[in-house]
Amino acid sequence: MAYTTSSHKLLFRQLFEKESSTYTYLLADVSHPDKPALLIDPVDKTVERDLSLVKELGLKLIYAMNTHVHADHVTGTGLIKTKVPGVKSVISKASNSKADVLIDAGDKIHFGDLFLEVRPTPGHTLGCVSYVTGDGPDQPQPxxxxxxxxxxxxxxxxxxxxxxxxxxxxxIYPAHDYKGFTVSTVGEEMLYNPRLTKDEEGFKNIMENLNLPYPKMIDIAVPANLVCGLQDLSAKPVEATSK
Amino acid sequence: MAYTTSSHKLLFRQLFEKESSTYTYLLADVSHPDKPALLIDPVDKTVERDLSLVKELGLKLIYAMNTHVHADHVTGTGLIKTKVPGVKSVISKASNSKADVLIDAGDKIHFGDLFLEVRPTPGHTLGCVSYVTGDGPDQPQPxxxxxxxxxxxxxxxxxxxxxxxxxxxxxIYPAHDYKGFTVSTVGEEMLYNPRLTKDEEGFKNIMENLNLPYPKMIDIAVPANLVCGLQDLSAKPVEATSK
Ligand SMILES: [Fe+2]
Ligand SMILES: [Fe+2]
Known part of the structure; x- marks a missing residue:
């Protein structure tokens, strides 16, 4: 079992936004002459940092993607689109949001020779998806x-x-972590995730008794994120093209 | 140029302590039957988290190491020693601190088939060292x-x-990051680190004009860290054995 990803093509960076404890991920195929790159779950407040890094590393950002309509922060995808022409925003069709590319279960998102697969993981919100790196000789392993x-x-x-x-x-690279963890594995979570090691009844019990406070950003973040963070940035209509 | 580390032996985890923005690193040789592990720059407040992870992953913690005498947080090494018998604390001889193992330039710290080299990097404090993974066929690459x-x-x-x-x-894995970065490379910092791209005069200028506030934890943290965080945990004397 390898605990680090090996790939001669992939450039990978995990980036943290402290206030909402959000992780943004930068992935690029650096073996391709264009060095095409994508950002997963960028946050509006850290767009400047993310775009400087993209520039310094000589990458060409092509996609700004969301795993879901976030309730705790405003997505950076709208702001990125106004700053980097040509970048396409991506979110799931099932999220009922606006974006340039609306993806569905099984779709592939290519950047150079690398790609991500779309896996529907509804629950937290209806349109939640996970993006999983491809399976194949050129793709990152694990x-x-x-x-x-x-x-x-x-x-x-x-x-x-x-x-x-x-x-x-x-x-496993999550959108958030509140305890300072940066990564885990499927095997590890199957063993130790408190919500996975319970049966259905036990799990429902945990969820019903969480008593989560009303998310402080939800009234601002959700309406903004339904239009991919473009609400107050410009009056330009967002082209929603399903692939 | 590979941007991810490849090793079939290394288990690696980066862990974050939000209050002091400190990174703690867990490394282990999981190919070895004992799975010997070490922690670099553990923080007292997150010792429980770190030790649970070590346990869950089935590792045997052998070293709790510091890169330097921290001024911004209390090291977790003292607390770890009281909780896991047999763990040895490690710091540089030049730091004038107490620890089980006092290391010097060029020393090697072995865990299973893997090892770290000690490189003196004084400046921030006199006894600052960097730990660098070894060079060799079995060692992580890059x-x-x-x-x-x-x-x-x-x-x-x-x-x-x-x-x-x-x-x-x-x-490059630093002890702190205040902007949400998790990793960089030597090549990248040579190009973009604002303090590296200046000549000596320019660098002095930046340093003299930082106007850093007096570190809020310094009066608590430094005396504690000089005895590797064992100040108020027990009256037991710390054995300081130089290798
Ligand atoms: Fe979220
Ligand atoms: Fe420090």
Whole structure:
């Protein structure tokens, strides 16, 4: 079992936004002459940082993607689109949001020779998807799953068999972490995630007794994120083209 | 240039402590039957989290190491020693601190088939060292440098040639990050670190004009860290054995 991802093509960076404890992920194929890149779950407040890094590394950003309609922060995808012409925003069709590319279960998102697969992981929100690196000789090994809020380290949104049928060494990169963890594996979460090690009854019990406070950003974040963060940035209509 | 570390032996985890923005690193040789492990720069407040993870992953913690005498948080090494018998604390001889193992330039710290090299990187404090993964067929490729406060991403403690003579693809893992970066490379910092791209005069100027506030934890943290966090945990004397 390998605990680190090996790939001669992939450039990978995990980036943290402290206020909402959100992870943004930068992936690029650096073996391709264009160095095409994508950002998963960018946050509006850290767009400047993310775009400087993209520039410094000589990458060409092509996609700004969301795993779901976030309730705790405003997505950076709208702001990115105004700053980098040509970048396409991506979200699931099932999220009922506006974006340039509306993806569905099984769709593939290509960047250079690398690609991500779309796996529906509804629960936290209806349109939640996970993005999983491809399977194949050129693709990163072990695979990497960007699970959004569907699976958090040692505390997930819900049990999700779309993720837990992946190989045990698949690396799990969540959208958030509140305890300082940066990564886990499918095997590890199957053993130690408190919500996965319970049966259905036990799981329902945990969820009903969480007593979560009303998310402080929800009234601002959700309406903005339904239009991919473009609400107050410009009056330009967003082209929603389903692939 | 590879941007991810590849090793079939290494288990690697980066862990974050939000209050002091400190990174703790867990490394283990999982190919070895004992799965010997070490922690670099553990923080007292997150010792429970770190030790649970060590236990869940079935590792045997053998070293709790510091890159330097921290001024911004209390090291977790003292607390770890009281909780896990047999763990040895490690710090540099030049730091004038107490620890079980006092290391010097060029020393090697072995865990299973893997090892770290000690590189002196004084500046931030006199006894600052960086720990760099070994060079060899079994060792992680690219190499990984745990630079403490000597090199921070896009803003270092000082220019340090002990680090900047390493291969350009060497991954840099700092003790802190305040902007949400998790990793960089030697090549990248040589190009974009604002304190490295200046000449000596320019660098002095930046340092003199930082106007840093008096570190809020310094009066608690430094005396505690000079005895590796054992100040108020027990009256037991700490055995300081130089290798
Ligand atoms: Fe979220
Ligand atoms: Fe420090």
């Amino acid at each position: 695979r990497m799953a960007f699970t959004g809020d569907a699976v958090l380290i040692r505390g997930c949104g819900r049990t999700d068999f779309q993720i837990f049928t992946l190989p045990k060494d698949t690396l | 190499r990984m440098a745990f630079t403490g406060d000597a090199v921070l991403i896009r803003g270092c403690g000082r220019t340090d040639f002990q680090i900047f003579t390493l291969p350009k693809d060497t991954l």
